[in-house]
Amino acid sequence: MAERDQSPHSTSSTLCSIAARMEQEEPVSRSSSTASPPTSTPPTSLGDEVSILSEVSKMEQAVETQEEPSTPLAPTPVQAVPQSAPEAPNSEGRRPTRSSRKSVTTYNVQILAGTAIHTPTKYLEKHHKNVLHGPIETVVKTSPAPTPKKRTPRPKTEPTDISDPAEQQLATEVAQAAQRRTSSRVTDLRREAFRNLAGVGEAVISGGKQLMHNALRRSASDSRLRSSTTSGLSSPRRSRTARGAETEDDADEEEDDTVYVKPKTKQWLVQGLYVGQDRDFDARLSESQNRARRKSRQSKDNKILPLPMFSGERMLSGDPHTSYRDFKLSYDIYNPLPRKVKVDGWVKLHKNRFIGDASALWKRDKQDSSQCYCDPEDGCGEACHNRIMAYECDNTNCPLTAEQCQNRPFAQLKKRAKGNGYDYGVEVMETEDKGYGVRAMRSFEPHQIIVEYAGEIITQTECERRMKQVYKKDKCYYLMSFDNKMIIDATRGTIARFVNHSCEPNCEMIKWTVGGEPRMALFAGRRGIMTGEELTYDYNFDPFSSKNIQECRCGTKSCRGVLGPKPKKPAHEEKSMASMILAGTKRKLQEVFGSGRGSESAPNSPKKRNMGNASTTKARNALVQSAAARERAEREAAEHAAQLAARKNRALARSKSVTLSKRSTVLRKHTRASMPNHKSIRHTTFSFKRKASKPGALKPVKHMSTMLRRSTPAPKAKKGLRAASALKTPRRSPSSDSSSDASVNITPASLRSAKKMKQSTIPFKPLKFGNAPSPSPSPSPSPSTDSMCVPDSEDEDWGRDFASANVKGKKRGSAPAPRSMHKTGAGVRKGRVRNSRGRFVKK
Numbered sequence: 086m087a088e089r090d091q092s093p094h095s096t097s098s099t100l101c102s103i104a105a106r107m108e109q110e111e112p113v114s115r116s117s118s119t120a121s122p123p124t125s126t127p128p129t130s131l132g133d134e135v136s137i138l139s140e141v142s143k144m145e146q147a148v149e150t151q152e153e154p155s156t157p158l159a160p161t162p163v164q165a166v167p168q169s170a171p172e173a174p175n176s177e178g179r180r181p182t183r184s185s186r187k188s189v190t191t192y193n194v195q196i197l198a199g200t201a202i203h204t205p206t207k208y209l210e211k212h213h214k215n216v217l218h219g220p221i222e223t224v225v226k227t228s229p230a231p232t233p234k235k236r237t238p239r240p241k242t243e244p245t246d247i248s249d250p251a252e253q254q255l256a257t258e259v260a261q262a263a264q265r266r267t268s269s270r271v272t273d274l275r276r277e278a279f280r281n282l283a284g285v286g287e288a289v290i291s292g293g294k295q296l297m298h299n300a301l302r303r304s305a306s307d308s309r310l311r312s313s314t315t316s317g318l319s320s321p322r323r324s325r326t327a328r329g330a331e332t333e334d335d336a337d338e339e340e341d342d343t344v345y346v347k348p349k350t351k352q353w354l355v356q357g358l359y360v361g362q363d364r365d366f367d368a369r370l371s372e373s374q375n376r377a378r379r380k381s382r383q384s385k386d387n388k389i390l391p392l393p394m395f396s397g398e399r400m401l402s403g404d405p406h407t408s409y410r411d412f413k414l415s416y417d418i419y420n421p422l423p424r425k426v427k428v429d430g431w432v433k434l435h436k437n438r439f440i441g442d443a444s445a446l447w448k449r450d451k452q453d454s455s456q457c458y459c460d461p462e463d464g465c466g467e468a469c470h471n472r473i474m475a476y477e478c479d480n481t482n483c484p485l486t487a488e489q490c491q492n493r494p495f496a497q498l499k500k501r502a503k504g505n506g507y508d509y510g511v512e513v514m515e516t517e518d519k520g521y522g523v524r525a526m527r528s529f530e531p532h533q534i535i536v537e538y539a540g541e542i543i544t545q546t547e548c549e550r551r552m553k554q555v556y557k558k559d560k561c562y563y564l565m566s567f568d569n570k571m572i573i574d575a576t577r578g579t580i581a582r583f584v585n586h587s588c589e590p591n592c593e594m595i596k597w598t599v600g601g602e603p604r605m606a607l608f609a610g611r612r613g614i615m616t617g618e619e620l621t622y623d624y625n626f627d628p629f630s631s632k633n634i635q636e637c638r639c640g641t642k643s644c645r646g647v648l649g650p651k652p653k654k655p656a657h658e659e660k661s662m663a664s665m666i667l668a669g670t671k672r673k674l675q676e677v678f679g680s681g682r683g684s685e686s687a688p689n690s691p692k693k694r695n696m697g698n699a700s701t702t703k704a705r706n707a708l709v710q711s712a713a714a715r716e717r718a719e720r721e722a723a724e725h726a727a728q729l730a731a732r733k734n735r736a737l738a739r740s741k742s743v744t745l746s747k748r749s750t751v752l753r754k755h756t757r758a759s760m761p762n763h764k765s766i767r768h769t770t771f772s773f774k775r776k777a778s779k780p781g782a783l784k785p786v787k788h789m790s791t792m793l794r795r796s797t798p799a800p801k802a803k804k805g806l807r808a809a810s811a812l813k814t815p816r817r818s819p820s821s822d823s824s825s826d827a828s829v830n831i832t833p834a835s836l837r838s839a840k841k842m843k844q845s846t847i848p849f850k851p852l853k854f855g856n857a858p859s860p861s862p863s864p865s866p867s868p869s870t871d872s873m874c875v876p877d878s879e880d881e882d883w884g885r886d887f888a889s890a891n892v893k894g895k896k897r898g899s900a901p902a903p904r905s906m907h908k909t910g911a912g913v914r915k916g917r918v919r920n921s922r923g924r925f926v927k928k
């Protein structure tokens with residue numbers, strides 16, 4: 086039993102110890118006093134009041150029995166306790182052992198009262214007041230400890246201490262007093278125990294009351310809230326409650342409330358973020374209609390929460406201090422594109438890198454430069470010389486600052502590369518049937534730079550080697566013809582290598598000159614690019630042989646079916662087409678000029694057969710008129726172009742920065758070097774395919790000039806209909822023309838004008854020298870009139886004469902005689918003079 090926990094924390098152990106000690110003490114008491122009843126037991130429970138009382142009586146009896154032999158020398162029952170024997174060493178000043186203290190009986194009233202708490206008793210203020218230590222006799226003898234620290238005297242040593250009779254007397258008196266006090270104290274303890282119990286009960290009851298009160302208050306506030314929000318409309322639940330309140334008496338209601346505390350009801354928001362955020366106006370309606378709409382709306386309540394998009398509008402238009410707040414876009418709006426892919430084995434390069442001999446062979450033509458003279462207001466816009474020539478402006482060739490100038494696309498690209506993914510704006514995607522592709526992650530303005538096509542710059546020899554050895558088994562090649570007969574191999578290169586071909590592309594691949602060096606980049610087309618769009622450009626793929634032709638899967642309306650230029654029709658087909666066009670033109674001309682054949686054939690023609698004479702004449706007149714009008718328009722266009730060119734030249738001459746000779750040199754250079762390249766690179770992508778017959782064989786990359794020749798139709802082939810189209814879209818021609826053009830044009834615009842002038846003269850020449858009958862054969866024609874290259878003023882006159890002479894009913898005879906005739910006197914017959922109407926009459 087001694088091994089059990091006997092700490093003051095443990096109530097059970099304390100109770101057990103009480104019982105144990107009492108058991109142990111029983112024989113002691115019995116032995117010490119025969120008067121003590123053997124049935125005397127310590128109280129074991131709070132209800133054991135009888136036991137407590139009996140204990141008290143037992144104590145009293147004990148004291149009484151002690152009192153009987155009240156002679157001073159008579160041994161006290163305490164002295165007779167045999168337990169004192171082992172305690173003898175204590176008298177020598179040694180601290181009593183734990184086992185020795187077993188005899189000390191402790192009555193904890195708090196435990197008995199059930200109010201003990203599990204706190205070390207030494208910290209409890211009342212502890213020592215309520216606890217009696219030691220055997221009953223000692224307790225009786227000693228007065229109740231006034232202070233908690235005062236210990237009850239050790240009973241075993243006491244008898245030995247009471248040796249003096251005076252002291253014994255004193256002790257007896259004290260014991261008597263203690264007996265009296267103890268009895269009263271026990272009564273006090275009982276009272277206190279009951280008081281404590283009552284206190285506990287009170288606390289429990291008051292706590293319950295408090296809880297009930299709180300619950301009632303909550304429910305009351307809830308019902309108030311409900312009544313205010315529902316504004317008189319009572320729900321069935323509410324009415325039931327009300328009915329209940331009326332019928333039940335107050336006590337029942339209180340009891341009900343106590344038992345069933347209602348949970349907090351959910352409060353629905355009737356106003357909040359989106360309430361009232363409807364649009365004030367409807368853009369589709371007029372102002373007055375909107376006003377009427379607003380008026381009619383005023384009385385109406387907004388029943389449905391408006392769409393969140395209007396909240397953004399409100400926030401933006403409102404006062405930022407009051408209505409502005411941060412918000413997050415949902416992920417699929419912020420990032421609408423599917424996950425981007427990773428390409429294995431793609432080594433990224435951000436700029437061109439020369440490989441092998443390429444660097445040594447690369448010609449750096451320092452003369453190849455351009456200069457612009459733009460104003461800050463223009464900001465190097467559409468009219469910027471550098472922009473037209475595909476030169477990037479920089480501090481050396483542009484008078485504007487970087488902020489003012491808008492013609493620095495590659496610089497813009499560099500800045501963008503430092504930004505985030507959105508700035509960069511492109512990513513690799515997987516297409517359905519074309520392998521990888523590139524899509525826009527942002528929008529691009531029309532003609533805005535998107536990404537540079539960069540990679541390894543290699544020579545043709547190196548390219549061939551790679552094709553034979555490295556890319557032997559590959560199906561896709563990333564080779565593009567570049568400057569100086571070099572090739573960009575973007576197998577290691579920028580993302581631009583993944584851009585696929587389309588017959589209706591949304592981008593263009595253009596070569597620019599940046600800081601004197603050529604660079605290729607993908608630019609947005611004229612429609613611009615939307616986020617998520619796949620980027621494409623026209624490869625103008627050169628398959629070299631029919632075996633290498635690849636099927637195009639661009640899926641556009643005007644798809645050519647193959648990657649590359651539209652397959653040429655067989656020669657005989659082309660010829661027949663040309664002959665058909667020619668035949669048609671001839672027939673029309675015959676109709677116009679009324680040749681015998683045409684008029685003869687007319688009745689046989691099923692078309693003509695149905696036409697009456699009047700309608701034939703009408704049609705003929707219309708044709709004549711339209712031909713004349715076209716001629717006039719062409720002439721005017723040529724004149725206009727010439728004027729424009731002259732104006733530009735004057736402006737340029739004013740700038741005085743370049744001498745005339747220098748400017749013509751620059752012009753020659755531009756026309757020879759830059760323009761053809763710019764044009765030819767534009768839509769040319771070379772993708773090398775191994776020949777099926779000879780694996781690894783490589784066709785040499787065609788030179789730019791070859792490409793140009795291929796892409797630019799020869800002037801001879803542009804007879805008739807093609808000549809007109811050539812006039813509409815002037816091309817930047819090779820330098821051959823510029824050498825003959827001794828004008829001071831150096832701008833591309835003036836160059837185009839000059840070209841136009843030349844082209845516009847083309848239709849006249851065959852008419853004059855080929856088909857047109859001379860109004861009067863010149864006996865001694867001037868040599869200059871035979872020249873077809875440079876038309877002089879006489880040529881023009883001849884042409885005009887021809888036109889006036891052949892157009893029926895128009896200016897016939899009314900035109901003044903050509904000046905040349907007057908000069909030479911040719912055609913003036915002897916004995917004849919002109920009359921006032923210009924006709925020759927006899928003298």
Ligand SMILES: C[S@@+](CC[C@H](N)C(=O)[O-])C[C@H]1O[C@@H](n2cnc3c(N)ncnc32)[C@H](O)[C@@H]1O
Binds near residue numbers: 582772
């Ligand atoms: C420069 S790569 C373009 C990227 C390539 N799709 C890839 O996955 O790496 C050129 C090759 O892509 C394919 N390609 C590009 N555009 C195509 C189109 N419109 N139709 C079919 N194949 C195309 C062809 O195989 C072509 O040889």
